[in-house]
Amino acid sequence: MQQTFDSAVASVWAAAWDRGEVEALEALATPDYIRISKGSGKSMSLEQLQQDIREVRQAFPDLATTVDAVVVDGDTAAIFWTSTGTHRASFMGVPPTGRRVQTRGSNFVTMESGRIKQETVTWDSSELLGSLGIRHLGDALAEAGTGVVVDSLSGEPDxxxxxxxxxxxxxxxxxxxxxxxxxxxxxxxxxxxxxxxxxxxxxxxxxxxxxxxxxxxxxxxxxxxxxxxxxxxxxxxxxxxxxxxxxxxxxxxxxxxxxxxxxxxxxxxxxxxxxxxxxxxxxxxxxxxxxxxxxxxxxxxxxxxxxxxxxxxxx
Missing domain, CATH: 2.30.110.10 (Electron Transport, Fmn-binding Protein; Chain A)
Structure with a gap:
């Protein structure tokens, strides 16, 4: 089981993240797959993750990801990885900087019949900007005590x-x-x-x-x-x-x-x-x-x- 899952993760991630073949993720995830960001609390479906990868790869076309370690314990696993790439196109409103970036993260997964059903990640795509030294003023834009960023001035001055x-x-x-x-x-x-x-x-x-x-x-x-x-x-x-x-x-x-x-x-x-x-x-x-x-x-x-x-x- 350990070797099979290790190999599947390395193969599928290389196809999806390194080559943009995001359909490969469907072989590793269940139909009701959900991905949760530990930092923001946001969740996304498999289709949303695939679109997220497309956008990341458009901005970082030479992105390469290395799976550093996979630790399996029954129907749960932890995946540790490192990604590098060059910021070549606009990303999340940030013009291309031409800078090389390296970012690391870990994913904690729950499996069902050998496929990932739920994934809690320590990383989201905005971390790429953070690794470039570009920060978002999330605290200033969030509702007090919620951490949720709001777009309107509802309840605030016109x-x-x-x-x-x-x-x-x-x-x-x-x-x-x-x-x-x-x-x-x-x-x-x-x-x-x-x-x-x-x-x-x-x-x-x-x-x-x-x-x-x-x-x-x-x-x-x-x-x-x-x-x-x-x-x-x-x-x-x-x-x-x-x-x-x-x-x-x-x-x-x-x-x-x-x-x-x-x-x-x-x-x-x-x-x-x-x-x-x-x-x-x-x-x-x-x-x-x-x-x-x-x-x-x-x-x-x-x-x-x-x-x-x-x-x-x-x-």
Whole structure:
């Protein structure tokens, strides 16, 4: 029994996970098979697992899985495995990074007539992103005490009220920049904040639908430019959908190549250290590696309008 089940698992998993022949799983699972994720508590049928594997393999086409050990005890078994692959296509909203990933897990199975009836796993496909250093803000998006992520604002403030609330917050104006190959990319962002001074950490929040987002996600460094009161044309350009936002923009490269805009009130270049997924946006946590400050007064933004900070009166 031990040798037969060991061989079946190795053969079927190689066919399904390594070659994408997901129909092979039907020889190893009962018709009423159910798979339960220990982490999320979610369950899926065999058909859902097959689709999950297809999506994983599309994003990690060279995925290879090694069954490290199988321990059988009567009608129960534990399967320990390791998978490696390269992130080549968009996966769970994350653009391809080209990074190699290795992830490990274990499956605890209950068998019926030598086939798997129920499987409790320590791993789900989001672990691939975690192994790449990309985390989801599950706790922030979950209902208190349930761990269940919700999509609506039911029982919470109306989205329009939240928009009005956010518009009342007075901020500076930044342009976040990077390069895609030799091409400079950038977009206007007001969701910027300093995280700490020691070590020097900053964060920016970028909408996933931005045309600059894939380039930013794949980059190791980015630039953050605090616009001055003389750069109203610049903010209009970088808030637009112009094909080449740098066509009439003067800039110079930071030490690691990030575009730093001439005429800015201040600019820095930072190394991207963490990427947190938060529904429609990604939060980039970055360690500052270079900074420049000028005497130019910064631009101020509030409720859809831009202001010259030099005209502000102290309290």
């Amino acid at each position: 989205p329009e009220i939240m928009k009005t609330f956010n518009r009342q917050f007075v901020t500076g104006v930044t342009v976040v920049t990077t390069t895609e190959g030799e091409t400079p990319k950038g977009l206007a962002v007001n969701a910027y904040a300093s995280v700490s001074l020691e070590p020097p950490l900053v964060m920016v929040c970028i909408q996933k639908t931005s045309s600059t987002y894939p380039a930013l996600f794949a980059s190791t460094h980015l630039g953050i430019n605090i616009l001055s009161n003389r750069q109203q044309g610049t903010v209009s350009t970088f808030a637009s959908k112009a094909a080449d936002k740098f066509a009439e923009t003067d800039w110079h490269a930071g030490p690691n190549g990030s575009p730093l805009l001439d005429g800015s009130s201040a600019a820095l270049e930072a190394e991207i250290r963490e990427r947190f997924q938060a529904k429609t946006h990604t939060i980039f946590i970055c360690r500052v590696r270079h900074a420049e400050v000028t005497d130019a007064a910064p631009m101020v933004y509030q409720a859809g309008r831009f202001y010259d900070s030099e005209g502000l009166s102290p309290l």
